[in-house]
Amino acid sequence: MTELSRRQFAKYVASLVPVPSLLAIPAWAQPDGPGRIVVGYPPGGTMDQTARRLAEAWRAQNRAYLVDNRPGAAGRIATAQMKRERADGSVVLCTQTSAMTIYPHVYTRLSYDPVRDLRPVAALASSTCVLAISTAVPADVRTLAGYVRWLKANEASRSYASPAAGSLAQFLGFRFSEAAGVPLAHVPYRGSAPALQDLLGGQVPAYFGFVGDFLQYLGSGKLRLLAVSSERRSRFLKDVPTFAEQGFAPVVGVESYGLFAPAATPDDVIAALAAATRTAAGDKALLGGLEQIGLEAAYVGPAQYTQAMAAERERWKPIVAASGFKADE
CATH class of the missing domain: 3.40.190.10 (Periplasmic binding protein-like II)
Structure with a gap:
């Protein structure tokens, strides 16, 4: 890991703290009927609970979203599905960041490209x-x-x-x-x-x-x-x-849970989703719900989240290779 990437990673981890909203939330066109937060895990799990708490916080902002559970293959099925969803803010994915930073080095036939197929919206929580x-x-x-x-x-x-x-x-x-x-x-x-x-x-x-x-x-x-x-x-x-x-300094890393949109989603829609997520990260009900499952609200905006994931992908590449572990899709 280079000194630059170490500094980037340290900055990213340090940024994972609750951030209240200081900005007005831009609007994006709410589709007919509620939007969907896609989760690649069954109901009741940590990821599902995170998405449901977010949906509740967004509902308080008059933005209606339902959780759409599509379990299987450690979330990869749901992530790949985003390539086929509308790029208008009506559908977002809630998943672990390692699906974008570690999985590309693990799975020989990954059914999505984290850079080409998805746009980061924001990190929401960390574990x-x-x-x-x-x-x-x-x-x-x-x-x-x-x-x-x-x-x-x-x-x-x-x-x-x-x-x-x-x-x-x-x-x-x-x-x-x-x-x-x-x-x-x-x-x-x-x-x-x-x-x-x-x-x-x-x-x-x-x-x-x-x-x-x-x-x-x-x-x-x-x-x-x-x-x-x-x-x-x-x-x-x-x-x-x-x-x-x-005395074991190399053993460092946190998992974060983030939101992603289809790659073609316009900049203004990404900005609006990110602002709504930033406001949600200060919602008392969401904070309390995350605390119950051992998570901390950890808002990181789209630009910094994108940069942090790029650094993390490079960081984990030689580690995964050294482990010798590979898997098929």
Whole structure:
């Protein structure tokens, strides 16, 4: 990672804070009937809840949108669908930023091009990754240094789970493996729920998940949180140090959830959608809803979001290549 891209990434992460609206919201032509926020995941999940909170905040601005769930292929089906949608602001996609920055390096036959087929509208929320260990690891292991010592002495336990193959969590785990000097096998799950179940049951020794995965289990005694992947500590887990604080500076990265429109969407429509999203990022109901699932409102406008994603695509390219992981569409 070059020094320039490090500065760009640091600036991007630092910008992920709630921003109240200071500007009037430009208008865009509301289509006949409500618009749609497309989500590539089932109802009830973190992405779905984020989109529904946004729809509610937009409704308070007299902009009617419904959530359109199109689950499958870790969101890739919904993302590809945007190539066929109207480019008038009536349909937007809500998805994770890694679908635009990491997936292009992972999937050999990706059904969309994140640069040619989509226009970034705004980042709305961010989530920090967390390394948790289970009761399969001795109770006296409570730091990264202690965990690495234990891994070096227990070859059979050198593995970690993640919510999905090709996810940000997988590659943060790979970065940790590199930084620790210990090869770790990746165990992908189909979502966070089954991975958490096995972590809580002690079937897997470690899991790279996200803050919201762990909040209800704090104090249960069934897991220990060793580190967060953000540059600063999570507001939800103030007692959990960052990887950098513990000498593992390369393990850094946050997931953000953003909005995207079809590539042909006019500039004025993008600006209007972005302004409406900026106002939503200061909505108390949206802020409270995101907090319940471990997310922070994190508005970033279209120009900066585009630049940040370009830098992130370059940053993750050699990391994904070094991991050796590839998958078909």
